[in-house]
Amino acid sequence: MAIAARPHTPITRPSREPAPALWVVARRFGAVSEVWMRRQVNAMSALDPRVVCWERHPGESEPVRCPVHVLGGSGRDDPGAARWLDRLGGLPTRNFAGAPRAEREALLNLARRERPDAMLVHFGHVALRVLPVAQTLGVPLVVHFHGLDLSQSLRNRWYRWSLWANLRRFDAAVCVGSHQRRLLLEHGMPADRVHLIPCGVPTSEFLPTPREPGDGPVRFITVGRLVEWKGPHRTIEAFANAVERGMDATLDLVGDGPMLEELREITRRLRVAQRVVFHRDQPPRAVREMLRASDVFLLHSLNAQGASEGFGVAIAEAAASALPVIATRCGGIEDQVIHGRTGLLVDQHDTRAMSDAMLALARDPDLRRALGDAGRARTVEHFDATNQVRALEGVLLNAVAARRGVA
Known part of the structure; x- marks a missing residue:
């Protein structure tokens, strides 16, 4: 069953009171595959954000409206004996993923200068890294889980042990799929501190441009990293099968x-090279234009290598563009796509079923239009980025108020 994000009511503050200072902490900032992070920061109005990261992506294509502090380094565990000493130091709290000593001191010094009122930390491993800093300073920390940090990353025993042991030390946890929420509750996070808030998309930027039936070949599009768990090989196999059957x-x-x-x-090998175009990474504006020029969106996500889909931002962008979606039953996708109403869902690895779905939509422009229109309406209602950011700000403001003892 598809589950929409639950509404959150932010705490109001007197208009004369300055907005609380917020650190948005991430290992990297500006990557094309994490455009949702910039959207979140730029849409904030009740908080005063500044980004703290280890790396700033050089391909950042759109401006961010707040300061960005780059720490340098990788934000990853260092190999060798020093890391074992750091892990030994984490034994009292069972957080074996905390920042190394020198990095922790640098973060503490920066935080004492900037005096953040709260920290929003993207991805579980980064949250564990900065948790000792937040606890030392008494600053509330809200961890924002996404996908791999509640699936594939759990195969690392040090991360897994640290996360489950320290989960309740986070002031709140934000997740993007109902399957993630269930997992956090199973491991002891109180229900009132777990918030299902998908990243969302700016629906006003993804406006549909209907194509007339018969206006050339049907244009399918998929957007995502070319890695096994995104299933691009299965998408191509299904596409080739449909072409072989006359599409x-x-x-x-x-x-x-x-x-x-x-x-x-x-x-x-499948003789579709002339029909398939690899565009590699593209800036957000180019992706929007390509979606507008397409007819159907595809994503064959897989539970592969321990990974599971969190919230399909590309699916939400396609749905906002009024494209019908053909996708797999995988992770948070089932929260987004309602089978038979906003798109079509198939089982993982079932390329024949995906091929059948492609043929059905290729042959029926009225069905494409009906599914696409319903998908856009659902995305505007439940997954618009502005509404999602307001809900996220509510969680953060509540965390600040709770630490200050405000009723």
Whole structure:
């Protein structure tokens, strides 16, 4: 059953009171695959954000409206004996993923100068890294989980042990899928501190441009990293099967990753290389234009290598563009796509079922339009970025008020 994000009511503050200072902490900032982070920061109005990160992505294509402090380094565990000493130091709290001593001191010094009222930390491993800093200063920390940090990353025993042991030390946890919420509750996080708030998309920026039936081949598009758990190989296999059965169509793949050359070879082997275009990474504006020029969105996400889909931002962008979605039953996708109403869902690895769905939509422009219109309406109502940011600000303001003892 699809589950929409629950509403949150932010605490109001007197108009003369300055907005609380917020640290938005992430390992990297500005990556094309994490455009939702910039959207969150730029949409905030009840808080005064500033970004703290270890790396700023050089390909950042759109401006951010707040200061960005780059710490340098990788924000990852250092190999060797020093890391074992840091882990030993984390034994009292069972947080074996905390920042190394020198990095912790640098963060403490920066925080004492900037005096944040709260920290919003993206991804569980980064939250564990800065948790000792937040606790030392008495600053509330809200962890924002996304996907791999509640799936694939749990295969690392040090991260897993640290997360479950320290979960209740976070002032609140934000997750993007109902399956993640269930997992957090199973591991002891109080229900009133777990908030289901998908990242959302700015729906006003993704305006549909209907194509007339018969206006050339049907244009399919998929957007995502070219990694196994995003299933681009299965998408190409399903597409090739539909073409073999008479479908006149093209496929645009937007994204980059380690499977690129393997996927090119698959298109040649299946004789669809002339119909498939690899666009690699594209800036957000280009992605919007490509979605507007397409007919159907595809995503064959898989529970592979321990990974599971959190919230499909690309799916939400496609739905906001009034594209019908064909996707797999995987993680948070089932919260987004209502089978038969806003798109079509198939089982993982079932390329024949995906091929059947492609053929059905390729042959029926009225069905494409009906599913696409319903998908956009649902996205505007439940997954608009502005509403999601207001809900997120409410969680953060409540965390600040609770630490200050405000009723």
